[in-house]
Amino acid sequence: MEFYGFVWALMILGFWSSDRRSTCTALTPDGLSLLTFKAAVSSDPADALSEWSEDDEDPCRWPGISCANISGTPRVVGVAVSGKNLSGYIPSELGTLLYLRRLNLHSNRLSGHIPSELFNATSLHSLFLYDNNLSGSIPPSLCDLPRLQNLDLSKNSIAGTIPLDLRHCRQLQRLLLAKNHLYGEIPAGIWPDMASLSQLDLSSNQFNGSIPTDIGELGSLSGTLNLSHNHFSGEIPSSLGRLPADVSLDLRFNNLSGEIPQTGSLSNQGPTAFLNNPLLCGFPLQNPCQDDAAPAPPGRQIPSPTTDATPEKRGLRPGLIILISIADAVGVALIGLIAVYVYWRVKDQDNACSCTGRSKLGGEGKVGICGCWRAGIGSEEEESDKGEGGGGEGDLVAIDKGFVFELDELLRASAYVLGKSGLGIVYKVVLGNGIPVAVRRLGEGGAQRYKEFSAEAQAIGRVKHPNIVRLRAYYWANDEKLLITDFISNGNLATALRGRAGQASLSWTLRLKIMKGAARGLAHLHECNPRKFVHGDVKPSNILLDVDYNAYISDFGLIRLISIAGNEVSSSSSGGFMGGALPVTKPAPLDRPNPYRAPEARSPNARPSQKSDIYSFGLVLFEMVTGKSPEFSSPSTPSTSSAGVDGIPELVRWVRRCFDEAKPLSEILDPVLLRELHAKKEVLGVFHVALSCTETDPEARPRMKTVSEILDRIGGA
Template sequence: MTLILLCLFPLCFQLFFNFALSLSSDGLALLSLKFAVDQSEDGFFSDWNGGDSNPCGWSGISCGNISGIPEPRVVGIALAGKSLRGYIPSELGTLRYLRRLNLHDNEFYGVVPMQLFKATALHSIFLHRNNLSGPFPPSACTVPRLQNLDISDNFFSGNIPNDIKKCKQLQRLLLARNKFSGEIPSGVWSELDNLVQLDLSANDFKGSIPDDIGNLVSLSGTLNLSFNHLSDQIPNSLGKLPATVSFDLRNNNLIGEIPQTGTFSNQGPTAFLGNKDLCGFPLRKSCTGSNRDSGSSSSSHKDEQSNRSKGLNPGLIIVISVADAVGVALIGLVIVYVYWKKKDNDNVGSCNRKRRFGDEDEDEDEKGNGCSLLPCISGLNLKNEEDNENGEVEIDKGGKGEGELVTIDKGLKIELDELLRASTYVLGKSELGIVYKVVLGNGGPVVVRRLGEGGEERYKEFVAEVQAIGKVKHPNIVRLRAYYWAHDEKLLISDFISNGNLAHALRGRNGQPSSNLSWSTRLRIAKGIARGLSYLHECSPRKYVHGDIKPSNILLDNDLQPYISDFGLNRLISITGNNPSTGGFMGGALPYMKSSYKENRTNNNNYKAPEAHVPGCRPTQKWDVYSLGVVMLELLTGKSPESSPMSLSLSSSVSVVEGYELVRWVRNGFDQQSPLSEMVDPSLLQEVRAKKEVLAVFHVALACTEGDPEVRPRMKIVFENLEKIGR
């Protein structure tokens, strides 16, 4: 027996020696990970073969060529979401050129070995959503290039060490939903000049918020300190954070008045909920008890007035009574005068319209009864462009009706008969009606939109809405110039924008990619849209919400300047009794779409915020912020929401949220540290100098598309941040 063992030993040693020689050192280190994971017969590691010369063909492994080294080396491990259960072996620290370690969404347990951080090329470590425990990895900041550390959703505990300040290159530190405790260290955050994202939420931190967190000059997105046990007052220094930063300080024990300086002015009330001793704007809780004081003072004031009234002498009472009677009489006279004046004007207007619309020299067949706009428009004898060589539409001017053409803009000189005689082109049709391009006698085109025949009982409401929309004047918003109201016809007349819409500029008129838009043009378009929406939100008389921002509603002129169209149209359509669900085409959006009603319904939700799909939810300005964020992502990537790579792999069962897949795809790309070349529109790759600008716009767009509307920035802040880019 001994003789047999002595004979087999050299053979076994030779086999092991040959096996070791056949696989590279990187491969041997990776095999330690395979053996550290509990495997089933059909496990993920079936192609991790020790007989290979290198591991570059193994599942989840990526390799790269290193200068001066003849063979490729392992640079990435991507085993996320594979339901792997095991521990992280220390041998991974021998992977000298490892840059990305993605083991998130698995069931790894135990501590993170200190030896892992001997892989000094690491710049991204994603271990979130596992069962890891132990203290904060003490050697993490010995890695000189570490940019992303996400260990959220685990069972880590203990304090955050002061050594965190040694992570000079750190951009994202995500420690949420663990069991960290103690105080958040102070005096370390000023050292982290590159930190973009900080999430310490849902732990057991106590004490005050460190003042020097306000020195995180690169921070963007959300500063999340929610669901801890933080106490004391909110430091004023947080107001020094960039304007793009949103706070989430919910569910702590913070006290005192919310500061009103700097970035605090951009926060909504949701950021401070769950702190019962916080007060001040934007919460509805006074810090001085002024409500109670004002109530008592108001009561005493009423008592004083009551006492004074008791002391009035009879003569003064008579004078006051006579004055009241005279005032009532004057008001009655004014009402009677206005009524008769209006009646006289209506009679004169009717005669004027008859003289304007039908001259005595014309025969009876041509002029009708002198008020023939309604039958002329509603009874159009339409011809397609192929029916007439010059594309004109012939108008049948017979019939009866009454109505009035009202110009909102004094700069537009147009009469009803001129509108009827002008060359008219059918630009598009839908279930909501027809849109025309009308070329006036002076050569200037306008767009005429028919709203339908209903809503006559809401005339005053319609006029008030149209007049308000007509007051919105901004270089990036399509102008409403005039309107026509009659019993069975309502028209809107607005500017014609001559160069199509952004959807066609990005994808071509046949849905094919277009490379006509340079980066500088795309940035200018994004700034123009944000500028127009900021005006609607902040400066317009009613602080409007658009509610339907998408590329087909962004028109472009010959200089590729953007114009927001369809503003206010849904409201007008609802007044006239039509269904606004497909959006509108005021200002010329439909002319450049030529799409069917079914297509419009299909694409309508791709840019809307998640909360916009909740039945009965009223539009908010944060809807527009989200939609603009999706439009910016499309400008950056060249991909429409329904065609992003992630959505192509989804089943039809999630078609309701197709519009969110572009956002998810981009976020996933940043989480995985994908190269910029994999996300940006290929036609922009040659513009090397614009890389920093592209990244900056990506960050603004991702802030706009946060799922929580309270976390999204105001449109004013979005515009200001875009304006800084490229200067």
């Protein structure tokens, strides 16, 4: 009996083992290959792979795995396990996933070499392995992938040189190798064959030698060509001028020398593109190049002109005669100007009227009996007569010479409150000629710095562009400061995006129109005036709209004017009322940070910059296409704050995560826009612009001029 019991036990064990083996082999080959990756992971603190089980029939329901039905069989086409702090290595068995298109393992702690067998997965078109601890060299078999379009190996410890075989990656669109340990010269002959390359980042490595001249043949580049933080030497090749006009160069922190060529797109670069190359000279740097003429050798005397020993009468030289004539003409002109000046001063005193329109705010009746106030006349003379306090009287100074009205007209006109914020109260005032203006009252103020305030207001008022709210005039008195701007009648973008009562939300066509107009206005502020303004507070509430939905940038320079006037400005002030038609609103809470600020601009002592403006504009673009504000919290990252520890808004993280994981556009897009999916290419174009604007590294962001030009090409003018 014991013998038969033993046999029976063996039979049961055999059946169990057989059943167990059949269960294991039920998992598809793709699933088994993925389990080798799970086995290669030595640490999984977030349990990202805990649901990857050998008991499943296929891996298509595993977190991070995407499948497609190919010839009636589910096959793995996407692996996205990023930002999970996984430790371990990449196994070669992943190369057996023949239909794998996207491998996304970025932002982990994976180490070891990139196995060359990985490139047996010939369907791969996107490989994102950045921000790991990978080492070794760039595999020479990399370009055996016929469909490879996106390769990001940045932020690793990859060493070695750039392989010449890289030229075989003819379909490659993005090549990002920044922040590794690559070294040596970049071989010539790579770039002409990479006709599809749109993004190239080789920054923060140890490359040396000269910049290859054939990089200038990358006609599909856009955004930033980043070669910074290397050891490149020699002159900047003039062939880089053949790059597209919208390409921004970053050549900082190298050993480049010589004069910066002024050809093609090179002449459009700002000074930041060339900083920290001590031997570079020429425009746009403030380091002029030396004259070509060499000094005379030591000991060699320059011969003096020969003189005739015979005394001879000489007349005045022709050059001296010309100088004397010019001096006479200047003297006569100066005397004439003084006479005209004295005449007008005496005339003003005789008529008891200042043509600057000086009058005490709240005084009786008209400005003066002559009613001669006109824009800007006599403003400089009046400023020179005043101390820092501006005197006890008020000055109404018009900046636009075509904008003419009297002070009492402004004071007596009907007005109603448009809005209140930490930046003051704004009224709508209709002048006697029927023209509405917006008047912002800055308050009484403490510090009396009239000259500084006037200079700043004059500089702001000189900015003229169809997409910028014009500052027309200002009023200064010890107890009152006013700014008079154009009135824009259709509210702001923040209100329009959320829809008004009885009105539908913005269509895609209108959103694209607003994006383009706002980009043109901001680009003009940044580059098309002597001051190269920084806005410092770009957000939807500061983009005003008229009845035709033309966009107007408002409130630039406002915080600076308020601080000069001596008032405190809340760092979280919502603003957005300068010239806009808005309902009365309460100021934002003092402890609420501005969610549109760039990460580098969030520290208390940080100064805004043009690059932080561009980041904020990228957030505005994201909001316009997703319908979500920067304070949005994704389901996977519930949070009440608008940004993480590193200051990156969750909206930016979410959009990047969606693109990395190749989420359907329907899951990212504002639901209001889903019925307009015929504009899919336009929407994707805007997403890519916004992604480049919200790069964490400020220098990797494009110039606002570039952003505007790219947006103008989306969907036509």
